[in-house]
Amino acid sequence: MTKEEAASSAPVSLKRTVLKTVATVGVTVVLIALLRQFLAALLWFDKVAGWHVGGVILQTLAADGIAKQQQMIAAGLMVLCFLIAVVLVRVGERLLSRH
Template sequence: MPDKRHPPTAKGSLGRTLLKTLCTVALTALLIALLREGLSLLPWVDRKTGQHAGSAVLQVLAADGNASQQQMIAAGLMVLCFLLAIVLVRWGERLLDRSR
């Protein structure tokens, strides 16, 4: 539902869409980088805790060396990061709209 106090202009809505797109792409890249770092920390967590949960996660992600399954898992994780970025950007947009 459009906001009646601030009618959208073509330039404003285009700029806002561009900003949201850039934020979504940047946030997706950040989430993927954090995921990679988090996965690289799993062996360290296993050593510190004496558990094997981290190695179990890595073993599932390795997909027994099957390259096509590994690619599917990687693509799924990227899509998950993208969807999370969309949710976070929309949440941030709503917070900004409320503060106006």
Template structure:
């Protein structure tokens, strides 16, 4: 006799989900902080190398000072960090299951 109601989630599954969520959020924040730090280092990199790559990247991200475009660029960069964090957590989970 099978019931149509799904089984309740065991405590271990809830714990694993909570850990993965916290890890994803923490990794996303860390990636954003690292990206911001990397962007602030671009002028120094140009100074050391004598190039203009850092300046070009910063000009691209500034999108001519248009606030709405800057917001879209910021949102896109945060989403990239989030997607990388999700992928990293999933990869770590697979590696931990194998061991």
């Protein structure tokens, strides 16, 4: 690869990396917001369906009020949302590169 080819591909690569980073962060934020809405709807769903699964899930996530465990659960859910976002961005990138 010549110096000219390397110089011309560097800005494209940088732009692509920045775009993928912004997309990943954006998708992560959307997934976290959706997760929050889903968790908020669990009690309503239990009431409508007559189940207690949502309450059990929320009770488990509450970790019996132990702040350290609650923080670890929240961090784990955020990491999970981030990993899902990475996969979604990669799949989107592959779909866009086909066209």
